[in-house]
Amino acid sequence: MHGYEIIHVSQIDGEFEGFDDEVLFLLMDGTCWVQDEYNYWYHYAYCPRVNILQGNGRLYIQVDGQNEIVPIRQIDGVIKSRVNGEFKGWEGDTSYELVNGQVWQQSHYKYEYKYAHRPEVLIYDPGGCQVMQVAGTSAKVRRVK
Incomplete structure (x- = not known):
């Protein structure tokens, strides 16, 4: 994607069912990310590879091979x-x-x-x-x- 830099690559740990509101993304590397802005987009995949992108001063998640992105932030204590x-x-x-x-x-x-x-x-x-x-x-x- 133009204007975004891939800063981290991993995989979703389990099923991915798209974006909604405050969705938790648990990655296989042990990091946890939460959707930071409402955006509904349905896409089912099992353990898809994901890119963590940086652009415009924010972080985003993108399922590899898809164009949709959503702002995220990292969280602990899950x-x-x-x-x-x-x-x-x-x-x-x-x-x-x-x-x-x-x-x-x-x-x-x-x-x-x-x-x-x-x-x-x-x-x-x-x-x-x-x-x-x-x-x-x-x-x-x-x-x-």
Whole structure:
């Protein structure tokens, strides 16, 4: 891309389902990046190679071979675990116990049904609240145990 410099190359650790709002990008090199500006773009790929670009004083992520980019910033402190049992989506005040012993509960209303057994969970703070990403969906949460 013209005007951008590739400063880092890695791969998404797992499924990539495009851009949305505050999406977490966990890379195979162990770094974590969060989408810094709303932009919806759907593209599915499993463990795609990604480029971290620098331009106009910002960092961006680009899936190799695609033209879409989105601003990102690096974050630390991501919790990676699994739901201890069944995940049935979000019902407004849903709580889930994780295999690491932590219990997290929705902090904002959202309803979405999605079923998965012992799915992987990522919990991160994109700025001002914590988000739990699980089975291709996410909700704002707070730790209760």
